[in-house]
Amino acid sequence: MPKISKVGQAMPSSPIRKLMPFAVSAQKEGKRIIHLNIGQPDIDSPEVSFKALKEDPRTIIEYSPSEGYESYRENLAAYYRRGGVDVNTEDVIVTTGGSEALIFGLMSSMDPGDEVIIPEPFYANYNSFAHMAGLKVVPVTAVIEDGFSLPQMEDFEAVITSKTKAILICNPGNPTGKVYAPEAIDALAKLCLKHDLYLMADEVYREFCYGDEIAGSVMNLNGLAQNAIMIDSVSKRFSMCGARVGALVTKNVALRATVMKFAMARLSPPTLGQIASEAALLTPDAYFEDVRNRYVARRNFLVKGLNDIPHVLCPEPGGAFYAICRLPIDSGDKFCQWMLEEFDLDGDTVMMAPASGFYSTPGAGEDEVRLAYVLDIPVLEKAIACIRRALELYPGRTT
Numbered sequence: 001m002p003k004i005s006k007v008g009q010a011m012p013s014s015p016i017r018k019l020m021p022f023a024v025s026a027q028k029e030g031k032r033i034i035h036l037n038i039g040q041p042d043i044d045s046p047e048v049s050f051k052a053l054k055e056d057p058r059t060i061i062e063y064s065p066s067e068g069y070e071s072y073r074e075n076l077a078a079y080y081r082r083g084g085v086d087v088n089t090e091d092v093i094v095t096t097g098g099s100e101a102l103i104f105g106l107m108s109s110m111d112p113g114d115e116v117i118i119p120e121p122f123y124a125n126y127n128s129f130a131h132m133a134g135l136k137v138v139p140v141t142a143v144i145e146d147g148f149s150l151p152q153m154e155d156f157e158a159v160i161t162s163k164t165k166a167i168l169i170c171n172p173g174n175p176t177g178k179v180y181a182p183e184a185i186d187a188l189a190k191l192c193l194k195h196d197l198y199l200m201a202d203e204v205y206r207e208f209c210y211g212d213e214i215a216g217s218v219m220n221l222n223g224l225a226q227n228a229i230m231i232d233s234v235s236k237r238f239s240m241c242g243a244r245v246g247a248l249v250t251k252n253v254a255l256r257a258t259v260m261k262f263a264m265a266r267l268s269p270p271t272l273g274q275i276a277s278e279a280a281l282l283t284p285d286a287y288f289e290d291v292r293n294r295y296v297a298r299r300n301f302l303v304k305g306l307n308d309i310p311h312v313l314c315p316e317p318g319g320a321f322y323a324i325c326r327l328p329i330d331s332g333d334k335f336c337q338w339m340l341e342e343f344d345l346d347g348d349t350v351m352m353a354p355a356s357g358f359y360s361t362p363g364a365g366e367d368e369v370r371l372a373y374v375l376d377i378p379v380l381e382k383a384i385a386c387i388r389r390a391l392e393l394y395p396g397r398t399t
């Protein structure tokens with residue numbers, strides 16, 4: 001039998017999806033599963049997008065230019081500028097989701113064996129994308145006790161080596177929901193300039209900030225134009241995960257030319273997705289206000305509900321729609337699996353993502369889980385009741 005590649009064998013499996021077989025069995029047994037494991041929002045995609053698709057005069061679903069449709073790139077750049085982010089049309093390369101932007105960004109800026117520093121816990125697929133590019137992920141650990149603030153610059157500096165080529169951050173953060181303070185980002189920018197590193201910022205949750213300000217963009221940092229790479233996506237912004245449209249944005253001309261070689265090799269980003277995404281840009285600001293209000297209400301409900309359970313710690317996230325929660329348990333992996341296999345409360349159970357998969361330091365986040373508050377309050381209420389009861393029954397409880 002032909003062999004499987006070593007790269008393929010070592011490819012990490014997604015901590016968000018790896019419990020799926022247990023969920024499928026639980027469902028077959030008749031359990032109702034409350035999915036708090038994945039960031040698939042329940043919010044309707046904008047009506048204007050469906051209208052644009054229905055009314056599109058095209059008779060061929062053609063390839064688009066490799067960098068994306070010009071009109072979409074223009075309108076997207078204008079959208080960024082309206083939000084105070086300094087971007088021109090030529091800075092934008094449209095990609096197949098933020099995922100492809102991350103892969104292209106890593107592969108264009110680093111060579112196999114190079115190191116990328118990422119504050120952990122981080123979006124687990126960064127591990128997979130780095131693995132695909134042959135890169136080593138070097139974590140700098142953020143701690144739950146201070147709500148996952150950006151670690152100190154000394155912590156970053158301590159792990160910089162001659163192989164370090166980039167720092168990757170996610171702001172607002174998945175899985176932490178942390179919105180970084182502008183001063184922290186400024187300090188990171190200075191560090192990147194000092195060591196001549198790229199600063200790649202995954203800003204796919206930019207609109208989901210629940211304080212007074214939106215998260216500052218890496219594109220606005222002084223003197224950082226050649227180092228800054230912004231990763232973006234319509235998946236969360238417009239609740240259009242299936243459109244598969246994202247963007248890599250940079251003012252670095254040489255880097256853009258390199259990314260374009262990858263973009264040309266895969267021919268084009270999705271044509272229909274771009275039509276829907278361009279139309280979505282007409283969405284009135286009231287849409288975001290409404291969406292934000294819904295998420296704030298859900299966040300407040302979930303965080304309070306969890307913190308009311310004895311020995312549970314859930315810092316309040318300032319953005320995105322995730323919360324990391326510390327539970328009095330031996331292992332998040334075991335607990336999440338147990339909840340699917342062994343537990344139900346009147347037929348309901350909850351699927352969560354064990355947080356260990358969001359860390360790259362072995363053993364870190366062992367007693368933490370990530371919850372996505374992408375469902376409505378009555379469902380969250382059931383979920384909290386399930387978690388409370390499950391913690392009373394779980395054999396691996398620690399306190």
Ligand SMILES: Cc1ncc(COP(=O)(O)O)c(C=O)c1O
Nearest residue numbers: 039097098099123174233235246
């Ligand atoms: C932080 C972050 N970056 C990137 C992505 C990838 O998004 P997509 O490829 O759907 O644009 C996700 C999806 O959940 C995410 O949470």
